[in-house]
Amino acid sequence: MTSAPIAVALDAPDLETAARWAALVTPHVSTVKVGLELYLRYGPDVIASVRGASGVQIFLDLKLHDIPNTVAGAAKAVARLKPHILTVHAAGGRTMIRAAVDALPNTVIAAVTALTSLSEADLERMGVRGPARDAVRRLAVEAVDAGAQALVCSPREVAAVRAEVGPGITLITPGVRPAGSDTQDQARVATPEQAIADGADLLVIGRPITGSADPGAAAAGIAAALRRVLSG
Numbered sequence: 001m002t003s004a005p006i007a008v009a010l011d012a013p014d015l016e017t018a019a020r021w022a023a024l025v026t027p028h029v030s031t032v033k034v035g036l037e038l039y040l041r042y043g044p045d046v047i048a049s050v051r052g053a054s055g056v057q058i059f060l061d062l063k064l065h066d067i068p069n070t071v072a073g074a075a076k077a078v079a080r081l082k083p084h085i086l087t088v089h090a091a092g093g094r095t096m097i098r099a100a101v102d103a104l105p106n107t108v109i110a111a112v113t114a115l116t117s118l119s120e121a122d123l124e125r126m127g128v129r130g131p132a133r134d135a136v137r138r139l140a141v142e143a144v145d146a147g148a149q150a151l152v153c154s155p156r157e158v159a160a161v162r163a164e165v166g167p168g169i170t171l172i173t174p175g176v177r178p179a180g181s182d183t184q185d186q187a188r189v190a191t192p193e194q195a196i197a198d199g200a201d202l203l204v205i206g207r208p209i210t211g212s213a214d215p216g217a218a219a220a221g222i223a224a225a226l227r228r229v230l231s232g
């Protein structure tokens with residue numbers, strides 16, 4: 001059975017917990033995601049701990065956002081970890097995104113458009129005019145023009161972004177919540193089934209899996225639901 005297009009966000013307080021979650025979910029999912037909490041606490045060693053012997057893909061979610069020279073240096077600094085995906089903020093601009101792409105030719109550079117924790121009202125207060133979808137589309141086009149091979153957006157925008165950038169770009173959606181579950185600090189959300197039906201390639205899911213009593217079973221359940229959508 002092929003693993004489901006899910007990146008489990010290993011936002012754990014310690015390395016042992018992250019490695020345990022990774023071991024439980026890797027039979028069911030394609031990818032595990034290491035973010036700022038783990039990386040800043042443990043540094044590069046965390047990657048070997050969560051990768052284990054499974055061959056699971058590593059998504060390094062550092063959301064780099066700085067001047068191009070600094071981002072290029074930061075990207076080169078993680079090259080030896082061989083992440084499958086590395087994130088940068090699309091708002092860093094074309095030259096910054098290009099610098100990351102050039103620095104890491106063997107990694108998929110994913111540009112984060114508008115954080116899924118931001119509501120329409122938050123974005124308006126920040127000076128973003130019009131619906132979130134339009135801002136996300138503008139950032140997506142800029143990022144793809146700069147060479148980004150993947151985009152991070154909310155599942156609510158994924159269909160519009162797909163229509164804008166076409167089939168060749170990997171669309172990654174956090175802000176995924178199974179029906180009826182707590183949205184927590186996420187604002188622009190949809191269910192796993194809706195995200196996949198609307199064209200997402202990879203779903204980032206953290207607490208709905210890692211906060212469950214049995215993360216392996218939770219991952220297996222969502223993976224089965226996605227397979228039903230993909231085969232139906």
Ligand SMILES: O=c1ccn([C@@H]2O[C@H](COP(=O)(O)O)[C@@H](O)[C@H]2O)c(=O)[nH]1
Binds near residue numbers: 035174205206208
């Ligand atoms: O716009 C974004 C970009 C990244 N994230 C990250 O995804 C996970 C989501 O975790 P949940 O527990 O499923 O909410 C988390 O690691 C974020 O840093 C995002 O949520 N939104």
